[in-house]
Amino acid sequence: MDAINHEDRFEEKLTAGEFIEPKDWMPEIYRKHLIRQISQHAHSEVVGMLPEGNWITRAPSLRAKLVLLAKVQDEGGHGLYLYTAAESLGISRDELLDNLLTGKAKYSSIFNYPTLTWADIGAIGWLVDGAAIMNQVMLQRTSYGPYSRAMIRICKEESFHQRQGYEIMMRMAFGAPEQKAMAQDAMNRWWYPTLMMFGPPDRESPNSENAIKWRIKRETNDQLRQRFVNQTVRQAEYLGLTIPDAKLKWNEEKQGYDFSEPDWVEFKSVIQGNGPCNRDRLAARNKAHKEGAWVREAAAEYSKKTAAVNAA
Ligand code: 3HC
Numbered sequence: 001m002d003a004i005n006h007e008d009r010f011e012e013k014l015t016a017g018e019f020i021e022p023k024d025w026m027p028e029i030y031r032k033h034l035i036r037q038i039s040q041h042a043h044s045e046v047v048g049m050l051p052e053g054n055w056i057t058r059a060p061s062l063r064a065k066l067v068l069l070a071k072v073q074d075e076g077g078h079g080l081y082l083y084t085a086a087e088s089l090g091i092s093r094d095e096l097l098d099n100l101l102t103g104k105a106k107y108s109s110i111f112n113y114p115t116l117t118w119a120d121i122g123a124i125g126w127l128v129d130g131a132a133i134m135n136q137v138m139l140q141r142t143s144y145g146p147y148s149r150a151m152i153r154i155c156k157e158e159s160f161h162q163r164q165g166y167e168i169m170m171r172m173a174f175g176a177p178e179q180k181a182m183a184q185d186a187m188n189r190w191w192y193p194t195l196m197m198f199g200p201p202d203r204e205s206p207n208s209e210n211a212i213k214w215r216i217k218r219e220t221n222d223q224l225r226q227r228f229v230n231q232t233v234r235q236a237e238y239l240g241l242t243i244p245d246a247k248l249k250w251n252e253e254k255q256g257y258d259f260s261e262p263d264w265v266e267f268k269s270v271i272q273g274n275g276p277c278n279r280d281r282l283a284a285r286n287k288a289h290k291e292g293a294w295v296r297e298a299a300a301e302y303s304k305k306t307a308a309v310n311a312a
Contacts (some may be wrong), residue, residue, distance in 0.1 A: 014215055015121060019145035022088040028247050030214055033207065034144050035089050037216065040242040041099045042082030043107035047281050049075045051115040052124060060118055067164050068121065074157045081153055085146040101286050109267060110197050112275030119179075119186035125165015127187075127194040127232065133158045134228045135198065143215035166235065180240070187236065188244045190264040193270075198225040230256050 006025040013020060020026055049072050056072065059065035083096055098107035110128050115121060136158060140151040172183040199205055199221035211217035219227075229248075234244050246259045270278070 011126075014143055017215075019148065020143050021145045026027070030208070031089050033210060033214070033216065034147065035086055035091050036146075037089070037207075037211075038089070038147055039080055039096050039099065040108075042079045042096070043105055044073050044111065045079035045082060046100075047087040047285060048128075049079075049106045050281055050284050051111055051113070051277070052121060054115055055118060055121050058118070059121075064168070071125070071161050071164060074161065078150075078154045078157070081150040083261055085144075085150045088146045097289065101282070101289055103273065103282055106271055108197055109270045109275065109279075110193050111281060112270050112277045113189070113193050114277055116189075117182050119169070119182040120190065121217060122165050122168030122172060122183065123186035123190040125161055125163075126169050126235070127165070127190050128167060128197065129161040130232065131163060131194050131197045133162055133227050134224050134231075136218070138219050138224060141215075141218045144164055147216075164188045166182045169239055169241070173241055187241045191244050192266075193227055195229070195262045196267045196270075198222075198228065200267065201261065204264070226256050229259050233257055 001199075006029070010020070010024070010026060010030075014025070020030075052068060052072050052075075056065060056068055059068050059165075083093055086096055089092060097104075100107065100172065115124065124216050128134075135153065136151050136155050140148055140155060142148050169183055172178075172179040199208075202208055202220045202222045205221055206218055208217060212220065233243060233248065245260045247258060251258045269275070273279075
């Protein structure tokens with residue numbers, strides 16, 4: 001089949017809502033777009049383990065520790081699914097990890113903020129995983145087969161993540177006044193960084209046009225952000241927590257809340273590496289990678305040996 005037919009076939013599959021699979025012909029620019037997005041998604045999962053991992057040894061009860069441990073382990077597994085999906089596009093794991101460890105690749109800005117109190121762990125589960133779910137449920141319908149299948153798998157676990165965070169926030173919001181104050185403080189600090197997770201406003205999103213055209217994204221950054229706000233306001237009201245936005249107001253006409261946008265100057269600064277924890281996160285990932293070298297060598301040696309035995 002020549003390139004012109006390949007293009008037609010690619011477009012036909014997209015229009016028919018069929019998956020593009022690793023062995024299918026795809027435009028180089030589509031492949032590169034997917035590697036960029038899927039790898040940064042994977043990096044986000046792995047770096048996201050750090051702020052929460054900080055609190056495993058300080059969880060207020062054995063149950064809370066077990067639940068948080070399970071959640072952090074899940075995030076590592078999500079990273080694995082996504083690195084594997086990225087590798088199906090022809091990039092090696094080593095190159096993917098090198099892009100993260102050298103700071104060449106992005107990961108979600110949200111993980112460059114510190115987790116100062118136990119309420120932050122509740123806010124991350126409730127707000128951050130809540131935002132991630134909103135985005136990832138949409139990505140279950142993405143046009144690239146391996147990415148969609150990874151999303152379906154991941155979304156099953158994300159709802160547990162959000163529930164565990166909301167449970168922490170309920171315990172604190174309905175607890176002692178000091179606990180409620182701690183929950184409100186976490187709400188204040190995590191609200192706008194969470195809104196940034198959906199990406200810059202559509203008017204400033206260089207990748208969204210292609211992402212929508214190629215059905216990688218099925219909704220835009222602003223549409224998902226709006227849906228997240230509409231859903232979260234009611235949850236905050238139930239907790240008796242105040243969303244730190246004086247502009248927040250129900251708009252009957254648009255059937256959604258009017259709300260203040262995050263500080264996009266702060267957003268740009270954080271994704272350029274100047275957030276409160278960027279340096280710590282990258283240092284922690286590089287340290288873990290260095291300390292894990294022996295595991296990778298042993299696994300490589302083992303697979304070489306078993307391959308030799310199987311070949312004999
Ligand atoms: N943090 C860091 N970088 C961001 C960002 C964020 N919150 N939002 C956007 N960016 C970057 C984009 O990567 C892009 O830079 P690049 O071209 O160098 O990659 C630039 O800002 C412009 O943004 P666009 O909107 O044009 O880019 P996209 O079309 O890629 O949209 C996105 C950004 C919505 C994050 C999209 O990439 C996406 O949906 N990614 C998959 C979901 C994801 O990565 N989620 C991260 C959180 S995962 C998580 O939270 C784990 C959970 O278990 C806790």
